[in-house]
Amino acid sequence: MAMVERFDLLFSLGKFDQCNLLIEKTTTMGDNLKNQWIVSCNMISSQFMSTYVKDNISDVKTKPNQQYIKEQQTIISQIRSAPLNMAQLQLELSALYNLCFIRIQTENVGCLYDHQFLQIIKETLIRVIGQQDWRHCGLHQDTTELLFLALQQAHDDRILSPLVSLCCLWIVVNCRQTKTDSVMQLVDKCVTLHGLKNLELPPLTLLPLSLILTGQHYIDTPSVTDIVYMTAGIVYFRKEDSKAKEYLNQIESPEFKGYTAYLKACQDYYSENYVEVLTTLAIDHTDMTSRLKALHCHLFGLALSKLEKHQCAIQKFREALEHDFSFLLPLYHISLEYRSLGMTLAELESLNLLSTALQNGDTKPTDYSQDMFTQITHETNGEVTLCQVLYTLACRCSQLNMYEDASQRYLDLLVYLNDTSAIQISGNSLVRVPRIQSIYFEAIKCLHDAKNYNDCVAVCDQVLSCLPSGSQNSSFSFLNQSEIDQMSCDTSLTGIFDINDIEPDQLEGASSQEGSKRKRQHSAESKRKDTECDSDAMVLLYKADCFVLLDKIETALQCLDKYVGKIPFSDDLGKGTRPQQQIKRRRLDSSGEESSQLKDTLPVNDLQKLASSVYCHLGVAVATRGQNKDALHFLRISLRLNQDALYNHAVVLWKDNKRQASVDWCQGRDIETVSDSFHLSGLLRQKQNKLR
Structure with a gap:
């Protein structure tokens, strides 16, 4: 059996080490240049595949692949220096294909768009085209166009096999770069070629394109026809x-x-x-x-x-x-x-x-x-990634009111997010993960609901150290947009338009709209700042509420002092006014809540509700210490934000022997106290007992 045939057999079986030994034993200095080129290229291919199969893809990049690339380029230069004929073109195309293959597998796919490397590809294609009809071609032409012209002019079966393989490789590169439309014509041309099944294989062994198409190297190498059809199927x-x-x-x-x-x-x-x-x-x-x-x-x-x-x-x-x-x-x-x-x-x-x-x-x-x-x-x-799974698990536990389990999963997720050495957020596109800032806010709320106040305070401190109003010493900043975009699964699409697409009447009004555009930009900037302030305020409120519930009133007051200038008081709530159709007598149900069909429908945002709840808790905590005056102050702040604190306020007044004031306060909020006085008294007594 000839050496080349034995080499091809061992190569197809994946016994690359034996390929190397075979070449070393059979190579002699007396071989002609053509045999030396074939042996050198086959040696590079077997050594590369031996390294590639044994190591994973990341390790391959650290191997001496640059040496393989340099040696392959040297061989191509030597082939070009010899007199031009079909046998040499066959070797040159085969060597060029293997060179492109090695670069794709060991470097970024974009390496083939490198100007100097494109020159090497174009020079070979021009030699193929020129050998047929001496057509004038220049290096300024597009590579895809040159490949198409080469396929049109290649009538010799000896160069068709490596040329088609090179075309398929180029098509794959463009597909990886999402440039599929530019190579559709080249795909159709490859499919319509006749006689692909009976092509003569070149003496120089081609690296398996199936490795790039499916990630597998097969013992029975697929035919050129199947490679072409597989490439076309993937493209379409x-x-x-x-x-x-x-x-x-x-x-x-x-x-x-x-x-x-x-x-x-x-x-x-x-x-x-x-x-x-x-x-x-x-x-x-x-x-x-x-x-x-x-x-x-x-x-x-x-x-x-x-x-x-x-x-x-x-x-x-x-x-x-x-x-x-x-x-x-x-x-x-x-x-x-x-x-x-x-x-x-x-x-x-x-x-x-x-x-x-x-x-x-x-x-x-x-x-x-x-x-x-x-x-x-x-x-x-x-x-799916660990980040996606932890977030999904935390959300599901939270939705099922399993706050203890949810809080633990959120803590695990936060630990993972801070481990920058192993972080990987993006994975399966069907599993969505929000921005990291949103994850932290969800974790704070969940820890608060789980009554895990100490951990909630710790997370709040971490968030406050990253927000603009906090210190900038943290290495993990929420508002670093490039970092957020890199670590988030959410993507945003930006529309791009050409000025030539704008109608003339739109251009006429452009100058008059310039001022309004600036206003909109200013408004967007103002809105962004308001959002940042709301985020800061929300974290401070949760932190303060945790301190209140931990009975650390003084520390809670320090947090609220930072927030007091950002309180979103509602003028309507402060004045106690409401639309005319809402002025009705309201009654209390057995739990002390207003009847649902008669509730006030004035809009109250989430920040107001949270602030009202914090001040209500603070008022109750202070009242339990006997500081009724301070309790009334905090409860009135809570009332200005949301009227849910009305009952605690009435209870404190009642406890402070200001019963008429308590009744007047309820009547001022349209709560009937005459016909339902017995029920109200029982309710207030129940609330009073809770405060003791």
Whole structure:
């Protein structure tokens, strides 16, 4: 068996170390230049693949890949220096393809848009075009256009195989950069080429493009035809479903069948054809990895869930976990199915298990730029992060009034957010996480509701140290917008318009609108500052309320002193006025609340309600110390913000032997005390006993 054939066999089997030994044993100094180029390129390819397979992608970048790239560029330069013929063009295109492959896998995809590197690609393509009809081509032309021209002029089968592989690689690069529209014509040209099945493979071994398409290197290398159809199917995926399915259906390689079935099922799922999803995925395929089997079961479960077959969906999600437990997204969807079934404890147990698995597991975040299949199916199989799970678990516990559990999850989440070495917020796009500032405010409220006042005060202090009115010594600032955008899952779209799109009449009125635009900008800036002040005030109020409930009145008063200038008093509430239709006699129910159908409907914002509650608690706490005068002062502040404190105010007046004042105060708020005096007296006595 010839050395090249033995090398190809060992390379396809993934025995790259043996490839290196074979080259070292059979290489002689007497070989001609062509053989030396082939041997050198194959040596680089086998060494690169040996390193790539043994190490993960992040480690590969630290290996001597720059040395591989330099050696490959040197070989290309040597080939170009020799007299031009088809055999040399075949080697040059093959070496150029391998060079692009190595750079894509070891560097950022954008490296191929580097000006100097583009020059290398264009020079080779111009040589291919010029060899056919000596057409004048320049380096100023677009690379995609040159590739298209090269395909049109390439009639020799010897250069067609590496040229088509190079085109597919360029198409993949543009798809990763979301520049799919620019290469559609090139895709269609590759698909319409004749004779791809019988192409002669070059003597120089091409690196497997399947590694970029699906992330796998196969023993039986897929044909050039299947590579082209797979590339075309990926390009048209979720853009033109009919074309994508047409190309995917023509793939014959069994190694690709599992991937094509999943892609077709995904398109049906997005089109809400859930029965078609079940039909497509019901067919068993060989040569599927454990991860691909898990993906099939997971998508099958999603379709069953949409058909409201929740128990069957749970079973499929469990099968997915059995195939690959490092793929934890099915466990999250199991919790959603339990929620749909109303099984709250099972739902929380699933989320807790998922949280534990993410904390203790050795799972690494998926790099969605590794292969195109993973990238384009990210919406259905994107991994959830620990941040997303902790936030979901905290919210669910809070919604179920399980404040103790919710507060603990919020604390775990805050600890995770402050561990900047391991933080990863963005994950599956279907699981939303708000801005970090909102998470902190939710945590403060939950800790307060859970009566975990000491931890609530600690979190308030951390927030106040980051807000503009606080000190700027914290390394974690909420209002650093770039940091917020980087760490938040929420995205915002900004509209961009061209001045040429504006109508003439709009341009005429532009100058007159300039002043109003400035006013709007000033108004937006003012609104932003008001929001910051509200955030500062809210945190101070929660902190003060915690100190009141911890019986640290003096410390609470110090917090309220910082807030007193920001009290949003309502003039209507202060004067006790209300719309004419609301002036009715109101009666008290057995719990001391007003009847719901007769409640005052004046708008009171959340900040007013919170401030009213804090001052009400403060008034009650001071009243228990016998300081009725101070208690009345705080309760009247509470009343000006929200009338819910009316009853405590009346009780304090009653306790201070100002019974007529208590009755007058109630009558002034349209509460009938004559016909219902016995009920009112009992209520006030009950409140008085609580204050003792």
